[in-house]
Amino acid sequence: MLTKIPLLGRLDPFILGILITVGIASLLPADGSALTAFGWAVKVAIGLLFFLYGARLSSREALHGLRHWRLHVTILAATFALFPILGIAASLLVPSVLTQPLYLGVLYVCLLPSTVQSSIAFVSIARGNVPGAIVSASFSNLLGIFVTPLLVALLMTTEGSGFNLSSVVGILFMLLLPFIAGQVAQRWIGTWVKEHSAPLRFVDRGSILLVVYVAFSEGMNEGIWSTLSIGRLLGLLAVCSILLAIVLSVTWFGSKRLGFSKQDQITITFCGSKKSLATGLPMATVLFASQPIGLIVLPLMLFHQLQLLVCAWMAGRLARRPDAGADLAMSPSR
Template identity: 45%
Template sequence: MHLLKRIGLDTFMLLLIGAVGLGVLLPAHGAVAAGLKHVTYWAVSLLFFLYGAKLDPGAVRAGLANWRLQGLTFAATYILFPLVGLAFATLADPILGATIAFGLLFLSLLPSTVQSSVAFTAISGGNVPGAICAASVSNMVGVVVTPALVALLMQQGDGGVRMDSVVRIGTQILLPFVIGQVLRPWLWSVVARHKRLTGMVDRGSILLIVYSAFSAGTVSGLWQTVPGSSLLMLVCFVLAFLAVIMGLMHGFGRLFGLSRPDRAVLFYCGSTKSLATGLPIASTLFPADQVGAIVLPIMIYHMVQLLICAVIAQRSARTPSLAPGSSGSDKTSKG
């Protein structure tokens, strides 16, 4: 139970499921929905402001010295993952429909997790400073790179992401993040003293986004077009997606001769995706009545990645030879 709490698989996951159910069963209508839209807008801005205030650029600069590890992790997150996502989305389109397939591709364009990937790396005896750097860089550049990749790969009917979506990304996400980074020297002590409060803001904002997205989907009649068989198939696609990515991370860590601690970084940072970043970006980029279906793959992937990575990390802690990228004959560790 302690491990599950450490990686975030606790009451919050149950609250996420509850927010989905509430959005489906008791959706917001009329003036309430309009008010919820405004509240969600400012919640997203506050969320990214806090991300900017919490991310330590000093840790990023220190970790960049291991350029090979950081380069491989970055390439895995923003090149290899999107290519695999494009293949899975193409396969899923005729089976699950365009919107959910769209969500699979969007999932592949997100940055990696921060808290979870660092925790898993630590449990597995991996390079924790390297994981902190890789995860931080992924999220810092993801504020810009993810929308850019969406514009490049997820072409919509009007020829791409609309200009008003680009403007919203700049004003609602990028600007608060930059302000948080600029003010970090003055805000960090306050944030550090009130971790519980900032954590409540983080999670409360995400729950609000989830309820808003699934509520809008219910009002638009979206869920009437998504049968239970499609949800089951989506779970199968997500499991296969995660298995392929984890297999590639395992293989590339050994192929490039990374030490065991560095292979753990590549495995966890390269195979996980951030729900906390994906939900607000999706709510900013996509029409409200489609966001619920687009983020559904992200939510399923998030829950599955936590469960599977927790099992792998626990086994790695008990038996180092079973750590990500290791084999029974691997007894050495390169610096």
């Protein structure tokens, strides 16, 4: 079952695709009219991406599943409270460890919603509360469409991120309206979208790769990569690793302290520690439209790969625990 997740012992294929795209953008960056054309293609792709998000996500099912409110509130608190607090604290590492753009990227990671697919998959492998994971991860993504831009406006404007009125207009027309349109269209196309999830995944990932290519092309044109040394990159990797370790520790031991069952503890740990690359990359293009975003999204790509590797190892260990079968039989129906 572990082989169904891109993890142990090898690089996530999606991350590999992103790295290849970064390499292409470094060698053959788009500029001039080509970059303008790619920029418009990105806007269309992001609109389509969030339309599909809306068409996939059943808000009725998510709201119906909120009866186990303590579980969901705890996960949302980790996602939208604990992470931002740690992100703000990371400002102490500027400029000794992180440059200002890299710090903004770390802070941006901390403001994103949880993943859906990998959170649910890891909870399933670890024999956690899968229904709770489905509801929490889905609801986190639903809230993230609205909460993440608000947190960015609140916490990153003062950090010189370039978030302004044009960003608000971009959020409205490129993120919210397509998402709402997808929600409205769900009653007609929702089933079809779910049945064709495999081919539509190419639309998702293709859109994100296009975002990466344009972002890193702009970075090459602006010469921002000359400011990134090996030392800074290693420092960023260390910061992302420590951030993940803190959140995993707090969610694991904190949920146990709060009296949650082992299954719920697993769900809180995996759902509360994840950050969504699929949402974060296209959203960054809209939120930070006034500046090159290459260095801002770099921490997200590193954190995404780290969370896959570490959580894969944890899920495998938890799946082999002696009481896993007993926990599964006592699965809560809340």
